[in-house]
Amino acid sequence: xxxxxxxxxxxxxxxxxxxxxxxxxxxxxxxxxxxxxxxxxxxxxxxxxxxxxxxxxxxxxxxxxxxxxxxxxxxxxxxxxxxxxxxxxxxxxxxxxxxxxxxxxxxxxxxxxxxxxxxxxxxxxxxxxxxxxxxxxxxxxxxxxxxxxxxxxxxxxxxxxxxxxxxxxxxxxxxxxxxxxxxxxxxxxxxxxxxxxxxxxxxxxxxxxxxxxxxxxxxxxxxxxxxxxxxxxxxxxxxxxxxxxxxxxxxxxxxxxxxxxxxxxxxxxxxxxxxxxxxxxxxxxxxxxxxxxxxxxxxxxxxxxxxxxxxxxxxxxxxxxxxxxxxxxxxxxxxxxxxxxxx
Ligand code: ATP
Ligand code: LTN
Numbered sequence: 225x226x227x228x229x230x231x232x233x234x235x236x237x238x239x240x241x242x243x244x245x246x247x248x249x250x251x252x253x254x255x256x257x258x259x260x261x262x263x264x265x266x267x268x269x270x271x272x273x274x275x276x277x278x279x280x281x282x283x284x285x286x287x288x289x290x291x292x293x294x295x296x297x298x299x300x301x302x303x304x305x306x307x308x309x310x311x312x313x314x315x316x317x318x319x320x321x322x323x324x325x326x327x328x329x330x331x332x333x334x335x336x337x338x339x340x341x342x343x344x345x346x347x348x349x350x351x352x353x354x355x356x357x358x359x360x361x362x363x364x365x366x367x368x369x370x371x372x373x374x375x376x377x378x379x380x381x382x383x384x385x386x387x388x389x390x391x392x393x394x395x396x397x398x399x400x401x402x403x404x405x406x407x408x409x410x411x412x413x414x415x416x417x418x419x420x421x422x423x424x425x426x427x428x429x430x431x432x433x434x435x436x437x438x439x440x441x442x443x444x445x446x447x448x449x450x451x452x453x454x455x456x457x458x459x460x461x462x463x464x465x466x467x468x469x470x471x472x473x474x475x476x477x478x479x480x481x482x483x484x485x486x487x488x489x490x491x492x493x494x495x496x497x498x499x500x501x502x503x504x505x506x507x508x509x510x511x512x513x514x515x516x517x518x519x520x521x522x523x524x525x526x527x528x529x530x531x532x533x534x535x536x537x538x539x540x541x542x543x544x545x546x547x548x549x550x551x552x553x554x555x556x557x558x559x560x561x562x563x564x565x566x567x
Contacts, residue, residue, distance in 0.1 A: 231399075232261035233367035235268035235308070235358070238286045239275065240425035244433035244504060247296065248409030248475045249373025255297040257371065257404075263303035264365045264536055265293060270308050270315065271357060274350040275343060275425070290529065291519035292435055295511045306532030308361065313540035317360035318353070320547060325356045325386050333378060359383040363398045364540040371404040374411040375421060394550035397543075409475030415449040418464040436512050439505045446501035457488035457496055466493070469500050476503040 234250055236242070242251075254265060267289055269282075277285075286307060293305055308314050330336065333355055340347045362370055362383050370380055380403040387398040412422045414431040422432055433442060452463040459467045459481050473496065474481050488496055518525070548555070 229366075230261045230369065231264070231365055231367045232257050232369045232371065232404075233264040233266070233362055233365050233401075234371050235266045235271070235361055236289065237268045237271040238282070238289045239272045239277070240423075240427075241432070242289060242292050242435045243412070243422050243424045244435070244472070244508070245373065245412035245422040246424060247435060247508075248412055248472070249375075249406065250371055251293065251296050251298075252409070253371040253404060253406055254293075257369075258299060258302055261369060264367070264539075265298060265303060265305050265532075266308045266311070266314075266361060266536070267293075267306070268308045268358075268361060271354060274339075274348065274354055276346065287522065287525050288519065290525055291515055292511070294518045294528075295514040296435075300528040300532065304532040304535040306529055306536045310529065310533035311364075311536050311540050313364055313537065313544045314357065314360050317364055317540075317544055317547065318357040320551070321356050321359050321363070321386055321390070322353060324390050325359070325382070329382060329385065330355060333382070335375065335379070355379045355382050356386070359386050362401050363387055364543050365536070366399040366539075366543060367401045368399055369404050370401045371406075374405055377403055377405060397546055397550055406475070408471060408481075412472060412475075413464065413468040415445055415468075418450060418468040433504060433508075435508055436515060437508070438512070439509060442505050442508070443498070443501045446497045446504070449497060451493045451497075455492065457491065457493070458485050466496070469496055473500045473503060476500070476507050 232254070234254055236246060236250065254263065257263065267286055269286055272282075290305060290307075294300060298305060330352055336352060336354065339351055343351065358379050359382065362380075363386075370376075370383075372380065380401065384400050387400050391398055391400075414420045414422050414426065414428075415433070416428065416430045420431075424432070426432055430445060430448060433445060437445070446469075449465065449469065451465040451469075454463070456463070457466055457470070459470050461467075470481050470484055473479070473484055477484075477499075479487075
């Protein structure tokens with residue numbers, strides 16, 4: 225069953241607004257991989273409902289995200305862009321894999337520990353099982369490569385462990401996926417609180433660069449970004465604000481951190497902030513301009529999702545049928561056979 229065709233899969237949950245972190249850690253690398261892999265890009269809406277979403281605005285937010293994928297340069301004619309809930313195989317495989325993931329290993333997930341600390345009023349079982357649904361997303365498509373930011377490394381390890389455990393019991397059903405984590409930009413930090421990750425569901429505006437921010441807003445946010453005491457522009461653990469700006473500069477200007485430290489020797493923080501802002505504006509402005517046009521064609525977006533989910537279902541159903549077979553579940557027969565027998 226396992227395939228070694230280069231297959232890429234990566235998902236984002238439609239909560240909050242897409243950020244520079246999502247772009248540098250994930251989306252930019254999806255764009256670069258097109259043509260080299262068969263690509264599946266689910267918008268993982270079932271992951272998003274682990275925290276309460278507003279039903280009045282949720283569908284619109286999902287379309288906003290899909291339009292941003294396309295504005296970033298994902299070609300929907302070459303790659304399957306779809307919504308997770310349109311492919312019910314995800315939920316079914318997640319249930320099955322729940323029976324192969326250990327509660328002990330799920331308890332060790334740092335994202336779970338962090339999210340349950342922040343959601344004390346709604347510590348639902350979905351938050352706990354979240355990484356198993358993610359494993360199902362990946363394994364259904366026999367993905368060989370999964371481009372993600374640094375924070376998802378632990379979930380990928382879990383996916384590999386669960387897949388390996390299943391394969392040891394039943395034979396080579398699942399491809400074991402490799403994470404693809406970029407060398408720079410894999411962990412963009414909050415601008416006001418640079419010891420924390422920039423997170424798209426953060427409601428504090430100054431912490432984030434949002435993909436659709438205007439150039440003015442981007443400049444203002446960088447100008448106000450928290451820096452450290454002293455005036456040296458170097459990447460050091462005791463200088464998280466400057467280290468974050470250097471990391472963003474390196475990822476957006478395509479220059480190594482060493483050369484940036486050299487370039488900014490003797491210069492002030494203000495110069496670094498304004499150069500980083502310019503580089504980020506140059507990167508995001510084309511996305512913002514393209515977005516309006518793509519988003520205004522609602523029917524076009526819905527067609528893209530219909531085509532994407534059809535392509536996704538074909539592959540997902542194949543894997544799920546094989547999973548049923550190795551587990552010894554009774555095969556579903558169609559009614560036609562009964563009719564053939566003369567009943
Ligand atoms: P939320 O705040 O809703 O939990 P998030 O910003 O952490 O969202 P996810 O949907 O969890 O975003 O992540 C989508 C993709 O973006 C993942 O591949 C993740 O690793 C990557 N990513 C998220 N935040 C960052 C960041 N700050 N730096 C680099 N990559 C990131
Ligand atoms: N858990 C991921 C989002 C996600 C994902 C995936 C990423 C869900 N399914 C499959 C890669 C592959 C997160 O970033 N919070």
